[in-house]
Amino acid sequence: MRHWLMKSEPDVYGIDHLAAQSGKTDHWDGVRNYQARNMMRDEMQPGDPVFFYHSNCAEPGIVGIMEIARGAYPDPTAFDPEARYYDPKSDPDNPRWVMVDVRFKRKLDRTITLSELKAQPVLAEMPLVRKGNRLSIMPVTPDQWEFILGLEHAPPAL
DNA sequence: GCCAACGTTGGC
DNA sequence: GCCAACGTTGGC
Numbered sequence: 250m251r252h253w254l255m256k257s258e259p260d261v262y263g264i265d266h267l268a269a270q271s272g273k274t275d276h277w278d279g280v281r282n283y284q285a286r287n288m289m290r291d292e293m294q295p296g297d298p299v300f301f302y303h304s305n306c307a308e309p310g311i312v313g314i315m316e317i318a319r320g321a322y323p324d325p326t327a328f329d330p331e332a333r334y335y336d337p338k339s340d341p342d343n344p345r346w347v348m349v350d351v352r353f354k355r356k357l358d359r360t361i362t363l364s365e366l367k368a369q370p371v372l373a374e375m376p377l378v379r380k381g382n383r384l385s386i387m388p389v390t391p392d393q394w395e396f397i398l399g400l401e402h403a404p405p406a407l
Numbered sequence: 408g409c410c411a412a413c414g415t416t417g418g419c
Numbered sequence: 420g421c422c423a424a425c426g427t428t429g430g431c
Contacts, residue, residue: 256428256429258429281427282414283414283415284414304428304429304430305428305429305430306429309429309430363430380411380412381411381412381413381428381429382412382413382428382429383412383413383414383427383428383429385428408431409430409431410429410430410431411428411429411430412427412428412429413426413427413428414425414426414427414428415424415425415426415427416423416424416425416426417422417423417424417425418421418422418423418424419420419421419422
């Protein structure tokens, strides 16, 4: 089992969208980055815990916890010319892009902000806090996972 | 809205 | 295979 962090823009799809789904489960489509795809395809397993991260918004940070509900399968939005992430080069007979299903577990009691995470020397190796990082799906080590969870009920460091 | 950082594309 | 141009990400 591995731990993960997945980013989404709350204006497009935030944690409340997921929580509102029937069964609190939804597919995570639209990933168009090879590194992120390879991790979904090769490493993500049902039951893996995932931090839900809000990006490109007023207060970027970790807002909740979900889990992988279904391993990688083809992302049909790549074949849909109307879709935002349509990829004409993805062949339905040999799909280039995959998605997973995720299940809502809970919202955190507060947002653990990016600036707060950046202030923690222990987390300096996380891709999330590194300059210029754009990876939308990344692994989290068990130690990092526990440390971050411990911040939830601690006073914000920033 | 700005812009730095990064990934992808395509000409050569 | 190189690399300039381009598009995207995402913090600020």
